[in-house]
Amino acid sequence: MVNFGRKTVEAMSYTFPKWPFPYSHITVFQGLAQMEYPMMVNDNPIEDRAETIMLTDHEIFHTMFPFYMGINETKYGWMDEGWATMGEWLITPIIDPSITDDYGVAPYGAVAGTEIDLPITTLTTQQNGTTMFLNSYPKPALGYLYVRDMLGNELFEKALHYYIAQWNGKHPQPYDFFNAMNTASGRNLNWFWQRWFFDDGYPDLAIADVQEQNGSSTVTVASVGTKPVPVDLIVTYTDGTSLTLHKDISVWEKGNSTMQLTFKPTKQVKQLELKGTYTPDSNKKDNIYHVKQQQLN
Numbered sequence: 001m002v003n004f005g006r007k008t009v010e011a012m013s014y015t016f017p018k019w020p021f022p023y024s025h026i027t028v029f030q031g032l033a034q035m036e037y038p039m040m041v042n043d044n045p046i047e048d049r050a051e052t053i054m055l056t057d058h059e060i061f062h063t064m065f066p067f068y069m070g071i072n073e074t075k076y077g078w079m080d081e082g083w084a085t086m087g088e089w090l091i092t093p094i095i096d097p098s099i100t101d102d103y104g105v106a107p108y109g110a111v112a113g114t115e116i117d118l119p120i121t122t123l124t125t126q127q128n129g130t131t132m133f134l135n136s137y138p139k140p141a142l143g144y145l146y147v148r149d150m151l152g153n154e155l156f157e158k159a160l161h162y163y164i165a166q167w168n169g170k171h172p173q174p175y176d177f178f179n180a181m182n183t184a185s186g187r188n189l190n191w192f193w194q195r196w197f198f199d200d201g202y203p204d205l206a207i208a209d210v211q212e213q214n215g216s217s218t219v220t221v222a223s224v225g226t227k228p229v230p231v232d233l234i235v236t237y238t239d240g241t242s243l244t245l246h247k248d249i250s251v252w253e254k255g256n257s258t259m260q261l262t263f264k265p266t267k268q269v270k271q272l273e274l275k276g277t278y279t280p281d282s283n284k285k286d287n288i289y290h291v292k293q294q295q296l297n
Contacts, residue, residue, distance in 0.1 A: 004028075004056045004095060005041070011091045012061065017160055022068045022168075026060055036062035050099045054092050058103075061087035069164065070171040077124035077132065078197075079177065082140025089141065089278070102277050104138030109280030113202030113225065120197045121174060138280075142229075143196045145278055149230060150192075150248040151185055159184035191253055192228060201226035205274045206286035208258060218262045219272060219289075225282060228252035231259065232276035237267040 005028040013021045023039045031042040034055060041059040046052045064087075066073045066080035073080040085103060092101040111117055111130065118127065120135045120143070127135060148156040162184030167176055178193050195201065204225030211218045221231050231247040251259045274287040281287060 004053050005060060007095045008057050008060045008091055011057075011094045012064070012087070015094060016087065016090045017064060017164070018157055019064065019161065019164055021063065023063060026063065028056060028060070034059065036060075036067075038063070038067045050092075050096065053095050053099065054088055054101050054103065057091045057095070058084045058088040061091070064164070068168050070169045072171060072173075073124075075123050075125055076174060077136035078120050078140035079172070079174065081136040082144060085137045085141035086144045089145070100277060104133070105142070105278055105280050108134050108138045108142075109203070109282060112204075112227070112280060112282050113200075117200075117202070119200060140197070142278060142280070143192075146196070146228070146230060146249045147181070147189065147192065150250050151187065155185055191255075192249060195226065195228055199226065202282045203227040203229045203280050204282040205229065205231065205279075206283070207272060207274060207289045210272065210289055210291075216262055216264045217269070218260050220258055220260050221274065222258045223252060223256075224286070229279050229281075230276060231261065232274065232279060233261055234273045234275055235263065235265070235269060236271040236273070237265075238270045239267060241267070 005026055009021050009026060013019070026039055026041065028041045028043060030045050032044060033042060034044055035042045036059045041056065043052070043055050043059060046055060061084040062080060065071055065083040071079045088103060089101050092099050107130070111134070116129075116131045118131055118135060120139050122135060124132060124136060151159065159181045163172070163177060163180035166180055174197075178189070182189050202225040204223070206222045206224050207219060208222040209220040219233060221233070228249045230249055231251060233245040234242055235245065236242045245261050245263055247259065247261065269291045271291060272289040274281070
């Protein structure tokens with residue numbers, strides 16, 4: 001764990017959030033629970049190497065959120081656990097590229113839009129069980145990740161650094177974060193903050209239509225749910241090779257319920273599928289389109 005801890009600190013300082021580690025050291029030890037403290041992490045014993053890396057990443061990331069920032073994690077769990085979850089997702093494959101860390105994504109997709117799925121901004125003190133887990137960990141982490149994807153790493157980093165510099169140790173509240181990100185990015189992100197953090201709803205994409213014309217294929221993707229998520233279309237050819245077409249959440253910014261992806265197949269297409277590691281979907285049955293042999297030549 002000592003080696004994992006050092007690599008986590010290095011990744012935090014130089015990759016994400018790319019902010020100098022704010023303390024002189026970090027101590028990681030095996031205890032009876034999973035809990036973070038300033039400059040100290042208590043990891044319960046885990047035999048699986050991948051899980052050990054993920055847990056260590058997560059707990060050390062709390063050095064920034066809540067401790068360095070001074071966040072009230074009791075009321076706003078998503079402002080610290082959400083960042084630790086995103087940090088875990090990004091740092092774990094840096095330490096070991098063979099690991100895909102998608103902690104919490106599938107559980108969210110499974111219950112999104114049900115009676116236990118409340119808005120993220122619901123006070124943590126008013127939640128428990130699965131509801132609190134979803135709103136503190138995967139849901140806010142996905143929101144942060146989507147904004148990073150939309151803004152690009154450089155602009156996202158600039159906005160995040162502005163938020164950190166302006167508010168570290170000052171106990172920021174939700175609107176302090178939203179406003180800081182808007183200000184520093186130069187973008188009005190309120191449409192996304194509202195729909196992802198404040199509103200009810202669920203993520204659900206579907207392949208609504210596929211058309212071929214002049215050697216190009218146009219796929220109409222419908223947002224059946226109201227939560228804006230990235231679009232990742234995997235095109236699988238009959239020879240087993242594939243390519244992925246990606247669009248960030250900005251395609252849903254205008255409130256539209258459909259968008260189109262156009263591509264020119266280089267080989268015979270076997271299947272189209274909407275699928276992404278960090279794209280939860282409440283109904284995956286309408287995510288696959290099996291191509292007839294004469295189509296998309």
